[in-house]
Amino acid sequence: MAKTRRLAKLGAYLRPHWRDATLGIFALLTVNGLGVYIPLLIRSAVDKLSAAFSFNQLLNYVVPIVLLTSAMWLIRMASRIWIFGVGRQVEFELKQRIFEHLLKLEPAYFVTNTAGDLISRATSDVDNIRRLLGFAVLSLANTVFAYALTLPVMLSISVDLTVFSLAVYPFMFLVVHLFSDRLRNEQLEVQDRLSDASDLIQEDISGIALIKIYAQEENERRAFAKRNQQLLQANLKLAKSRNTLFPLIGGLANISSLVIILLGATRIASGVLDIGDFVALLLYVERLVFPTALLGFTITAYQRGEVSIDRIEAILGVTPKIQDASDAVELPTEQVKGELTAKSLSYTYPGSDTPALDNVSFKIAPGETVAIVGAIGSGKSTLANCLPRLLDIGKEQLFLDGIDITKIKLPDLRSAIAYVPQDSFLFSTTIKNNVRYGDPVAKQEEVESAAAVAQIAPEISIFPQQYETIVGERGITLSGGQRQRTALARALLVDAPVLILDDALSSVDNQTATAILNNLSSGTKRKTVVFITHQLSAAATADRIFVMDKGQIVQIGTHKDLLKEPGLYRILWSQHQVEELLH
Numbered sequence: 069m070a071k072t073r074r075l076a077k078l079g080a081y082l083r084p085h086w087r088d089a090t091l092g093i094f095a096l097l098t099v100n101g102l103g104v105y106i107p108l109l110i111r112s113a114v115d116k117l118s119a120a121f122s123f124n125q126l127l128n129y130v131v132p133i134v135l136l137t138s139a140m141w142l143i144r145m146a147s148r149i150w151i152f153g154v155g156r157q158v159e160f161e162l163k164q165r166i167f168e169h170l171l172k173l174e175p176a177y178f179v180t181n182t183a184g185d186l187i188s189r190a191t192s193d194v195d196n197i198r199r200l201l202g203f204a205v206l207s208l209a210n211t212v213f214a215y216a217l218t219l220p221v222m223l224s225i226s227v228d229l230t231v232f233s234l235a236v237y238p239f240m241f242l243v244v245h246l247f248s249d250r251l252r253n254e255q256l257e258v259q260d261r262l263s264d265a266s267d268l269i270q271e272d273i274s275g276i277a278l279i280k281i282y283a284q285e286e287n288e289r290r291a292f293a294k295r296n297q298q299l300l301q302a303n304l305k306l307a308k309s310r311n312t313l314f315p316l317i318g319g320l321a322n323i324s325s326l327v328i329i330l331l332g333a334t335r336i337a338s339g340v341l342d343i344g345d346f347v348a349l350l351l352y353v354e355r356l357v358f359p360t361a362l363l364g365f366t367i368t369a370y371q372r373g374e375v376s377i378d379r380i381e382a383i384l385g386v387t388p389k390i391q392d393a394s395d396a397v398e399l400p401t402e403q404v405k406g407e408l409t410a411k412s413l414s415y416t417y418p419g420s421d422t423p424a425l426d427n428v429s430f431k432i433a434p435g436e437t438v439a440i441v442g443a444i445g446s447g448k449s450t451l452a453n454c455l456p457r458l459l460d461i462g463k464e465q466l467f468l469d470g471i472d473i474t475k476i477k478l479p480d481l482r483s484a485i486a487y488v489p490q491d492s493f494l495f496s497t498t499i500k501n502n503v504r505y506g507d508p509v510a511k512q513e514e515v516e517s518a519a520a521v522a523q524i525a526p527e528i529s530i531f532p533q534q535y536e537t538i539v540g541e542r543g544i545t546l547s548g549g550q551r552q553r554t555a556l557a558r559a560l561l562v563d564a565p566v567l568i569l570d571d572a573l574s575s576v577d578n579q580t581a582t583a584i585l586n587n588l589s590s591g592t593k594r595k596t597v598v599f600i601t602h603q604l605s606a607a608a609t610a611d612r613i614f615v616m617d618k619g620q621i622v623q624i625g626t627h628k629d630l631l632k633e634p635g636l637y638r639i640l641w642s643q644h645q646v647e648e649l650l651h
C-alpha cells in the first residue's frame with residue numbers, strides 16, 4: 069500500500085475523534101510552552117537572588133513555579149487521556165469492524181485463512197495501530213513542540229553552548245531507535261516462549277489421561293523444563309537490553325550537561341555568561357532528553373503501525389463472494405413450499421481441476437424426504453452446502469420454489485433452509501440456548517418439542533440441570549450422538565420448510581435415526597428433507613434415494629426400485645448388509 073494511502077487510512081481512523089486529538093495536541097502545546105517558561109523564571113530568580121537574598125523574595129518565585137509545575141502535570145495528564153483515548157477508541161472500532169466483516173465472509177474464506185492468523189491481526193496488529201495513534205502521535209507532537217519552543221530560547225541565550233550541548237542528542241536518538249527494534253523483537257520472543265509454555269500446559273491438562281496411560285510424566289516434565297528454560301532466557305535477554313539502554317541514555321544526557329558545565333563555567337569566569345542563563349541552559353538541555361529518546365521509539369512504532377495497517381486493510385478489503393444480488397427478491401418463510409430443483413448444477417472448488425459437482429439435475433417435491441447416498445468424496449456435502457448458498461455457485465442452477473436461489477435475499481433463503489452440518493458444533497452455553505440459537509426468544513415448550521422430535525428429550529431430562537445444563541468447554545461433555553441430536557433440535561426449532569441433514573446422525577444408531585426420520589415425515593406440515601447419509605437402512609425409509617458417484621447423481625429411485633436394478637446402490641446395499649452382520 070502506498071504511503072499516501074496509508075496516511076489516508078490513518079486519517080480515516082482518526083476522523084471521528086478529531087476533537088479529542090486536537091484537544092490533546094493543544095494541551096501538549098500548552099505544557100511545552102509552560103515548560104519553556106519555568107527555566108526562565110528560575111533564571112530570573114537566580115539572577116535576583118545572587119544580588120540580595122530574602123525568604124519572601126524566594127517565595128515570590130517558588131509559589132509560581134510550584135503552581136505552574138502542578139498545572140503542567142494536570143495538563144500533561146489530560147493530553148495523555150485525550151490522545152491515548154483516541155488510540156483506544158480506534159482499537160475498539162477496528163476490532164468491531166474486523167469481527168463484523170468476518171461474519172459477512174463465506175466459510176471458504178476461513179479454509180484458506182487460519183483462525184490463528186486472523187486472531188493475530190485482530191489483536192497484535194490492531195494493538196500496533198493503537199500504539200501508532202496513541203503513543204506515536206503523542207510523542208511526535210511532544211518532541212516537535214519541545215524542540216520548536218525550547219531551541220529558540222536556548223539559541224537566544226547562547227548559540228554555541230546550545231550547539232555543543234545538543235551535539236550528542238542525534239546519537240541518543242540513534243541508540244534508542246536501534247534498541248527499540250531490538251527491545252520489541254525480544255518482547256515478542258518472550259510472548260512466543262510464554263505461549264509455547266502455556267500451550268504445553270493446556271495440552272497436557274487435556275491429555276492428562278493419555279500421559280498417565282503411557283507413563284509419559286517424565287518426558288512431559290522434561291518438555292516443560294525445556295520450554296520454561298527458553299522463557300527464562302528470553303526474559304533475561306530482554307532485561308539485559310533494557311538495563312543497557314536506560315543507563316546509556318542517562319550517560320549521553322550527562323555528557324551534554326557536562327559540556328554546558330565545562331564551557332559555561334569558563335564563560336561565567338570570564339563574565340560572558342551570567343549564572344541565571346547557565347542554570348536555564350542546564351534545565352533546557354535536560355528537558356530535551358525525554359522527547360529525543362522517545363522519538364527513537366516513535367519511529368519503530370510508526371514502522372510497525374504501517375505494516376499493521378496493510379495487514380488489517382487486507383482483511384477489511386475482502387469483498388464477500390456470497391452476497392445479495394442487486395435485484396434479489398424477498399421470500400418470506402411462510403410462503404415457501406419447499407420445492408428444490410437443480411439444473412445442470414456444477415461446482416469446482418477454487419484451486420481444484422476436478423468438479424466436485426458435475427452437471428447435477430433433480431427435482432424434489434415439497435414435503436418429500438430424499439436420502440442422498442454415495443461413496444466418500446462423491447460430492448454429497450458439496451451439494452448440501454450449495455443449497456443454503458454456503459458455496460459460491462453460479463446463477464440459474466439451483467431453485468427454491470422455482471426461484472433461482474442466487475436471486476433470493478440471503479436471510480430469507482437461509483431462514484427457509486435449516487442445515488445440520490457434519491460436525492455438530494455446540495456453543496459453550498446451556499442446552500436450551502443451543503437449541504434456540506436460531507430463535508433466542510423461543511419458549512421452553514418449543515425447545516422441548518424440538519428436542520422430542522430429535523429424540524434427545526429423554527436424555528436431557530436425566531441431566532440434573534436438564535435444559536439449563538451447560539455444554540462445551542465450560543460444562544459437561546455430551547456424547548457424539550447427543551451432540552448430533554442437540555444440533556438437530558436446533559435446526560428443528562426454527563421450523564424451516566426445508567431441512568438438510570449432512571451425515572448429521574452418523575453417531576446415532578440406525579433405529580433412532582429411522583425413528584427421527586419418521587418423526588420428520590409425519591404430521592400435517594411435512595418438511596422437505598434432504599438426508600445425506602452412510603446409514604443405508606435409515607436411507608431406505610426415504611421417499612426417494614439419490615445415489616452419487618464422482619460428483620454426479622448416477623441413480624434415482626425408491627429403495628425397492630434401486631435394489632431391482634444393477635448399479636452402485638446394490639453394491640453399497642450389499643456392503644451395508646455385511647457390515648450389519650459383523651456388528
Ligand SMILES: Nc1ncnc2c1ncn2[C@@H]1O[C@H](COP(=O)(O)OP(=O)(O)OP(=O)(O)O)[C@@H](O)[C@H]1O
Nearest residue numbers: 179417420424442443444445446447448449450451
Ligand atoms: N474446501 C474444499 N476444497 C477443495 N476440495 C474440496 C473441498 N471440500 C471438498 N472437496 C473435494 O470435493 C469432493 C467432494 O467432497 P464432499 O465433501 O462433497 O464429499 P462427500 O460425498 O460429502 O464425502 P463424505 O461422504 O466423506 O462426507 C472431494 O473430492 C473433496 O476432496
